[in-house]
Amino acid sequence: MGNAILKYLEVPHEGANIPSRWINDDIKPVEAERKHSDEQGVLASSNISVYMIGSSLIAMGLTWRQSLAAIVVGNIIAVGLLVINSLPGMFYHIGFPLVNRYVWGLYGSLFVLWNRILLSIVWYAVQAWIGGECIYVSLRAIWPSLESRIPNQMPQSTGMTTAQFVAYVIFMVLSLPVLHIRPHKLQRFFYISAATILVFEIVILIWALVSMGNSGFGSTISEPRAGGSGWKIAFGIVSTIGGAAAGILNQNDYTRFARTPREAILGQLVSFPFYSILCATVGILVTAATQNRYGKPLWNLPTLLGAIMDNGGSRSRVAVFFGGAALSVSQMGLNVPANALAGGFDMAATFPRYINLRRGAYITVLVSIACNPWKLVNTATIFLAVLSSYSIFLGPMVGSMIASYFAVMRRKIKVEDLFPCHEDNRGIYWYTYGVNWRAPVAWLCGMVPSLPGFVAHVDPTVAIPVGLSRIYYICFLTGTAISAAVFTALHYVFPAPVVNHFVEKAPSPGLLMPEYRLRWDRGEDSVYEIVD
DSSP states (O other), X not given: OHHHHHHHHSOOOSSTTSOTTTOOTTTSOOOGGGOBOOOHHHHHHSSHHHHTHHHHHHHTTOOHHHHHHHHHHHHHHHHHHHHHHTHHHHHHOOOHHHHHHHHXXXXXXXXXXXXXXXXXXXXXXXXXXXXXXXXXXXXXXXXXXXXXXXXOOSOGGGSOOHHHHHHHHHHHHHHHHHHTSOGGGXXXXXXXXXXXXXXXXHHHHHHHHHHOGGGOSOTXXXXXXXXXXXXXXXXXXXHHHHHTHHHHHHTHHHHTTBXXXXXXXXXXXXXXXXXXXXXXXXXXXXXXXXXXXXXXXXOSHHHHHHHHHHTSOHHHHHHXXXXXXXXXXXXXXXXXXXXXXXXXHHHHHHSTTTOOHHHHHHHHXXXXXXXXXXXXXXXXXXXXXXXXXTHHHHHHHHHHHHHIIIXXXXXXXXXXXXXXXXXXXXXXXXXXTTBOTHHHHHHHHHHGGGHHHHHHHHOTTOOOOHHHXXXXXXXXXXXXXXXXXXXXXXXXXXXXXXXXXXXXXSOOHHHHHHHHHHHHHHTOOTTSOOOO
């Protein structure tokens, strides 16, 4: 009976000869039918979070000019890391979980996946709550007496009202049909989402500048400030990079769908920094232009829309309704691929026999409710500080991935050994009991130097030397560099013989990559067998 239930729960296969212990149809390398152009760069760089990045930098003590400089430099570095770390996906059409199998080992890669799954669940919860705030603004534009129409039954300790919770539920429900669509068929929705937020940002910028009148810009821009030190600017740069850290880590999940490497590289190089810088700049200018009107800088877009509605007439309500709707679509276009699908893909790689991308995405959404995002956003400031600084753990992971691909593997990947089909032949990436011990050692070496600064950032009462604080200021860069150096050194001093043998004997990357791409495009799955 138990075996029959487990058999029923197994995910279906499009091909009968795909080994289900290590792989399923969602994890396998992408074939020609599923390839499309890359629009993830626009989605990841044009959203509410990027719009608000200027507030965190200005609140930290930087001037608006220093904040813009940090945003520009940070995005240039981020896009460089983004492209470099996503090359395996472009050339071999494999995603983040498979890439980490040759870095960490078949079982060792689960550590990285579990970290990314945790981030996906929590950030889906937080972003969904923000999406609910956008829905709430639109509902208030229709019914200004929304709070009296839906009497509040929530305890004050929750930090929300019943009407706000209803708006959150509406956003969650509207997102569910999008999760059901395969990623390679979602590009039209993503284009609509990206276009919606871009049009909204341009419209609200024009409105803010034209209507600010003689009051001019508020203190955000017009008043002189002392500004921050060089180390604070460096921290602002790394904070900007940290905002894209999760995307840098798993960008292979998206570049694997690219029709050509050139298309993916150009798409990222152009769209990601351009739209990130544009969106953050719009946030600073709009906030400054509306500061005197509303008495204080309103960095949060739903809060700004609420102020516009409360201080305007019927026309303002119409504008706010469409503004809230636009932000809701944008938030959905960001949250689904960046968190729900990312979490679903990692879960599918963890339990490929029983979880596919679609099931994993729904699990991510359902578990995110247990995070109580209304408390995270409204009360759990320490927890959010931990999440915003999580790049100290992600940077070393990125460093090992880059070092493995370029320095150790020399861009030569034996893809079929990332999902071995025989128990007695587990492939060259089995390492030691399924774990490449060099990866966790390199990760620890990259993470530990920034740990004291991380603790002090989360709990300001902790006193640490200035030098350790400065290491934390540039934690993503130092973590990436140290991890990459240690990973390379360990493979040089303690080489993995079977891996080195393949790298030495395999054809050049220029021959190996097209051979694999041709194999996937032909759908040659018959060379693999099912493992029960």
